[in-house]
Amino acid sequence: MLTKNAARVFQVSAIFLLLALILASPALILSSLLPMVFTALYALLAWRRLRRIEPDIFATSLIASPNPALVNSDIRVKLVVALRRDLELPIEAQVETWELETSGKPGWRGVLRKGVEAVADFKVRSSEIGVRLLGPVFIALKDRLGVAVRELEVHPPLPILILSEALRLRAPAALQVSSRSPAPGLAENPFIGMPEEYRLSLPQTQEQPARLIDWRRTARSGGEELYVREYDRLRRGEVVFGVGGGLRVEVPGMGVAEQLALQPLLQIALAHLKAGSSPWLLAYAGRGEFTASPLLQSPEGVVLGQPQGMPPRGSLVVYVTRLIDPLEAEALSRLSKLTSLRLLLLDLGDGERLRRAAGRVEAWYSIVGVDELPQALWRALRVHGRIT
């Protein structure tokens, strides 16, 4: 409610007021009482005004480039904040960077007006492989005298994929589908689709590519009509790959659990991307909140798009976690109501605990060891009934 400086002024005045009361000194009482009373009254009145301001009056963009990035390499970050309404507000914008090493000032301070952009450029890097969160972006909204302040969260955390050279995202040249029931969003043939997607054959009058022609049906019609296969679109590739909490632990002889989980997740995500769908990356941001970003194909390669608080509604979410944080379990229960959630609980010798924790989450789950994770991921994705 009070800015740091105003709060300190209040504290100093309060201490001297107490001292003045002990000493029964009228002059000192009045000198310390006036700043105290003014600060408190002004803060109350100004704060009532600040409460009327909604976070959506700020247009915020947080861009990290490159993302995915290599371990121990600089990632350039640009924060842009603009006002949507014709106002003049003293603000302090701050990007939380506690998961990353930061060089430069991750924030901006000043008076923001409509038509003026607040821009902060800085760099971050990570010495560890995994999903690191940049953000959320907070705005400390101050009144004109700098006495009262209100904090707003204006941008969700941005997941940054930190990869090693070996794990670097390269779209596969050819897609191998070993199963007869490939995952949703993953086309056996990007031109015609999977057998499961086949819906009906329709007569066509125009000339069609030979591979789309339903030759059997055309033959049954005596060759009078040309039948072409029509395929249902899959769920527009809304497959979400999630990385939860408790994975930043070393698995003896194998490496960090988060890295071990990411490797197969990214391979499958890339396969989906190659097949023309748009997979998402979901990360647990702590405090019972998630952040989700789409994996996109750009001229520079695979990039993570702008984050959202939640993945698309109705999407299939495959989420690897150890369910350490009780708030994460609650958040997953909420997520399972909006999406088709498949939990893969990584067993690092605490299977019994995982079983108990999973009981609190209303979702399909499977407890798997680190070496079983790639197969478990494929299993979790093969869900025919969920295809819409």
Next chain:
Amino acid sequence: MEGAQGSREDYLEMDRLSILLLGTLTLPLLYSLLQVLQAFESLHFFLLLGIFSLLMIPVTRYLTEVILASIYVPAIISFLLLSLAGRPEFLLNLAAGYLIAFPLFLLLDFYTDSSPQLLTLIYLGGMLLSLYLLGFSGEQGVHVEALFRGLFPREGSRLLSPEAFSYMDPLFAVLTAFSTIALLWSLLRKLRPMESPLLGEEVFLTALLLSALVTFGIAVLSRVSGEFAWLLTFLVGGALALFLAVYPRLVGG
């Protein structure tokens, strides 16, 4: 030394309002300084030198020559006189001069560069020391030893005893009222992040009016019933602190 010199804002560079506010802020401190000087039995040259030299430091922006001439030279001379001639009065008077000028020195030195909270601390701390010094003005023939003796608990401390502060000079009270307003104005100038006319702010005017009414009401009440005013001040102070601690949690701030 160069760094310190470079960080201080020149008084000549201050705008007129800042000079006016600083001048008003120093009024009660200056008044108590003059009052305590009048109370001394005799004014020693080293006492005046102590006051003058300390005040010259911020005014000359830590000029090396001034510091050497006004601080080191008198200090060395007084030490030599104490150790060689066995005469402590030079050192005592010099130290008394420093003590008397200290609140003014702090305010002059830190006014431009300090944070709002530091300015409040310096001003109120200076007021406390000034009130302590003002307590001597009611006495006649004060010796410099008495100033120091009153600071130490074993010698019957006056510094934190209500008796030392019960003396209330009407002129000092008026100057304090003006300087408190100047303090508030200075704090707002330091706090505010944007240049906009303060008097055009409805919220500012409302808060200023209400806080002035509360303070003035307590001041008037203290003339009628000191105990009741004391109790009311205690309750107001406590209620404000409690309000600021609890209210944001209640409304989700």
